[in-house]
C-alpha cells in the first residue's frame with residue numbers, strides 16, 4: 071500500500087505524512103526503512119516517547135489538539151505543528167520557542183467541517199492571527215506560519231467533503247494573496263486522510279495525513 075500511495079502522491083507533488091498514532095515503534099521503523107521520514111502523531115506524550123526511541127532524522131508532525139502546558143515538551147524537536155487553533159496558542163508556541171531560540175513551523179487549523187466538535191479557527195480568527203503575525207513590530211518571530219490545515223466532516227457525502235476542502239483552499243489563496251503576499255514560506259495545505267485524500271489532492275492539498283490505510287485500522 072505504501073508504494074502505491076507514494077506513487078499516487080508523486081504525480082501531484084503531495085507530501086505524505088504517515089500518521090502513526092497508537093502504532094508501535096516497530097511499525098514506524100519499518101516504514102522509515104522504506105524511506106518514509108515524515109510521521110504524524112496526535113498526542114504529546116506518545117510523540118515524545120517515539121521521538122526518543124527512533125532515528126533523529128525523522129520529521130515529527132503534531133496533528134492533534136495541543137494544550138498550552140505541553141508545548142514545551144515538543145518545541146526542541148518538532149518539525150511542524152499542524153493543529154494550531156487559537157491566537158493564544160500561537161503566542162504560547164512563540165514564547166516557548168523564543169526561550170530556546172528556535173523557530174518552529176506551524177499550520178493554522180481552520181474549522182471547515184459541519185460538525186462543531188472539530189477544532190479550528192473561523193475566518194475572523196484567521197484574520198486576527200494574520201494581523202498580529204504581519205504587524206510591523208510583531209513579536210511573533212519564533213514561528214513560521216507555513217500554511218493551513220483542516221479536517222472535513224466525517225461523512226459519505228463526497229460533495230460536502232469537496233466543498234469543505236475547497237473552502238480551505240480558498241482561505242489559503244486569500245491569505246497568500248493578501249497578508250502573506252510574496253512569502254514563500256507560506257506554501258502548505260494540509261488536508262486529506264485515508265478516506266478522503268483523493269478528493270483533497272484534487273482540491274489542492276500539499277500534505278495528506280494518512281494513518282489506517284498505511285498501518286491498518288486502529
Ligand SMILES: *Cc1c(COP(=O)(O)O)cnc(C)c1O
Nearest residue numbers: 089112133263264279280281282
Ligand atoms: C488520525 C488522524 C489522521 C489519519 O486518519 P486515517 O483515517 O487513519 O488516515 C489524520 N489527521 C488527523 C488530525 C488525525 O487525528
